[in-house]
Amino acid sequence: MSGDAPRAGFLATVKAVLWSFVGIRKRKDYHDDASSLDPKAVIVAGVLGGLIFVLTIVAVVNWVVS
Amino acid sequence: MTTLTHDPIGAHAPHGHGHGPTGLMRWVTTTNHKDIGTMYLIFSFIMFLSGGVMALTIRTELFQPGLQVVEPEFFNQLTTMHGLVMVFGAIMPAFVGFANWMIPLMIGASDMAFARMNNWSFWLLPPAAILLLGSFFVPGGATAAGWTLYAPLSVQMGMGMDLAIFAIHIMGISSIMGAINIVVTVLNMRAPGMTMMKMPLFCWTWLITAYLLIAVMPVLAGAVTMILTDRHFGTSFFNAAGGGDPVMFQHIFWFFGHPEVYIMILPAFGIVSQIIPTFSRKPLFGYASMVYATSSIAILSFTVWAHHMFTTGMPAVAQLFFMYATMLIAVPTGVKVFNWVATMWRGSLSFESPMLWATGFIFVFTMGGFTGLICAIAPIDIQLQDTYYVVAHFHYVLVAGSLFALFAGAYYWLPKWTGHMPSEFLGKLHFWCSMVFFNITFFPMHFLGLAGMPRRIPDYALQFADFNALATIGAFGFGLSQLIFLVVVVKCVRGGEKAAAQSWEGAEGLEWTVPSPAPHHTFEEAPVFKG
Numbered sequence: 001m002s003g004d005a006p007r008a009g010f011l012a013t014v015k016a017v018l019w020s021f022v023g024i025r026k027r028k029d030y031h032d033d034a035s036s037l038d039p040k041a042v043i044v045a046g047v048l049g050g051l052i053f054v055l056t057i058v059a060v061v062n063w064v065v066s
Numbered sequence: 067m068t069t070l071t072h073d074p075i076g077a078h079a080p081h082g083h084g085h086g087p088t089g090l091m092r093w094v095t096t097t098n099h100k101d102i103g104t105m106y107l108i109f110s111f112i113m114f115l116s117g118g119v120m121a122l123t124i125r126t127e128l129f130q131p132g133l134q135v136v137e138p139e140f141f142n143q144l145t146t147m148h149g150l151v152m153v154f155g156a157i158m159p160a161f162v163g164f165a166n167w168m169i170p171l172m173i174g175a176s177d178m179a180f181a182r183m184n185n186w187s188f189w190l191l192p193p194a195a196i197l198l199l200g201s202f203f204v205p206g207g208a209t210a211a212g213w214t215l216y217a218p219l220s221v222q223m224g225m226g227m228d229l230a231i232f233a234i235h236i237m238g239i240s241s242i243m244g245a246i247n248i249v250v251t252v253l254n255m256r257a258p259g260m261t262m263m264k265m266p267l268f269c270w271t272w273l274i275t276a277y278l279l280i281a282v283m284p285v286l287a288g289a290v291t292m293i294l295t296d297r298h299f300g301t302s303f304f305n306a307a308g309g310g311d312p313v314m315f316q317h318i319f320w321f322f323g324h325p326e327v328y329i330m331i332l333p334a335f336g337i338v339s340q341i342i343p344t345f346s347r348k349p350l351f352g353y354a355s356m357v358y359a360t361s362s363i364a365i366l367s368f369t370v371w372a373h374h375m376f377t378t379g380m381p382a383v384a385q386l387f388f389m390y391a392t393m394l395i396a397v398p399t400g401v402k403v404f405n406w407v408a409t410m411w412r413g414s415l416s417f418e419s420p421m422l423w424a425t426g427f428i429f430v431f432t433m434g435g436f437t438g439l440i441c442a443i444a445p446i447d448i449q450l451q452d453t454y455y456v457v458a459h460f461h462y463v464l465v466a467g468s469l470f471a472l473f474a475g476a477y478y479w480l481p482k483w484t485g486h487m488p489s490e491f492l493g494k495l496h497f498w499c500s501m502v503f504f505n506i507t508f509f510p511m512h513f514l515g516l517a518g519m520p521r522r523i524p525d526y527a528l529q530f531a532d533f534n535a536l537a538t539i540g541a542f543g544f545g546l547s548q549l550i551f552l553v554v555v556v557k558c559v560r561g562g563e564k565a566a567a568q569s570w571e572g573a574e575g576l577e578w579t580v581p582s583p584a585p586h587h588t589f590e591e592a593p594v595f596k597g
Binding site: 007019020021022023025030032033034035046049050053054057058060062064065 | 157261263276353355356361362363365366368369385386387390391394397398401402
């Protein structure tokens, strides 16, 4: 990662990770990500995103069977 | 697009290595990534042929209803060993062979990060293969518990099971070491200028696969170790009489088994993502989304394992959770298929052998993906569980997916490996024979499964006879077609049209900047990559 670019904020990191769950990213946003994302923050956001993904499905399933 | 400043060191001696032992000892002691890659590829092809002979014996027995050729006990050993040999002996080592050969060349590294460990990773495999194949000859024969090794069957088998357990341990250690090597090589040894997001997609898919391997191979090792202690040391992990639970084995096995499915397909995605842009003469559409999709497939692959177990009596909440999660994983996979098609859209296409295999892969793999979605729906899966529909589904994914991509990659990089272009005529013949016979073999299995024919049986009811006869004819056609590949490779090694450094017109990347065949030592001085 380039050291000169401003570091992405928490919300920007989460947004990039959530788009990655769908597997799609705009070219402009991708270029911004590539220069500003902190890999450690991405991993934390990824774990959180995985947790949210699982909890969301659990919530939907509970709603369906209730 | 790709340029570099690079003096191809070693170009003066394309075959020379100048130091070290010669003859057999060269191969035993080698630490060169190209030698080790070659050994992996030869090993996996031998195992592929061994597993293929088992498959043809299975199909011969199933040609007609009734028992004609083999005893039922031996039939069960064959189905089990066919699965184990193909998964752990053929497909996985073949991808590691590709990684060894191509990752250092693609990222401009002089070798793998841990060259001696690389040697050990490979040389663990032949003893494991001997244990596995040798188990046919021990009292009681090889394990017949199915490749999934479900308890209590696996707790009750003869000593062939112990040999299989040790073989799996050894192959697991080999895979973990190979994976560590790939992670460190990709992260630390890229040429100056090659940032992660400029890396060829094959390296990305292998990096993610390597993390999956490191995460789940110890789980498999734990599962088979628990079987071992249940068998010999008085534990009752999976024995209900001792307070254990056989269903727990299924959960542990599939927590390994589902990421394993992606371990066998993500590198295939990587190979296809190298080939399609070359023969479309366009950059890959949506490179970043391909990287993201691969990562999300890897993460989601840990949340879907129990879709293999819908009939074991889970609560409705759990069935729905695994059903929804499984269906969602189709989204990033679909993104990849759309990206490959978009790469070809309005491209300047040509269909040399590698591209034929790659487009064939997209067509047939997508069919396997869709039948996977059908199996993911719990109420449907309860009808389909353990039928030939499932056999058809995973062969569409593993043969038409992983194997076709391996052939695509082999035809694509054979010029770089041997210095000669593979025969286009034979390559096309191999493709069309494989494509036609593959579908003759496995498409009827969907109908057999929907009609209720169970898998892993040596005999069946009369109404299944016609489709089984057809599938057996197709299987022999498919098996014999693979010998064409052997001829192609032998011809290519011995001579033929000389390959240029950039062997294919549209090929881009560092591997095409070194001469063909790639000299024994490449990139001893790191190239500067300007992507």
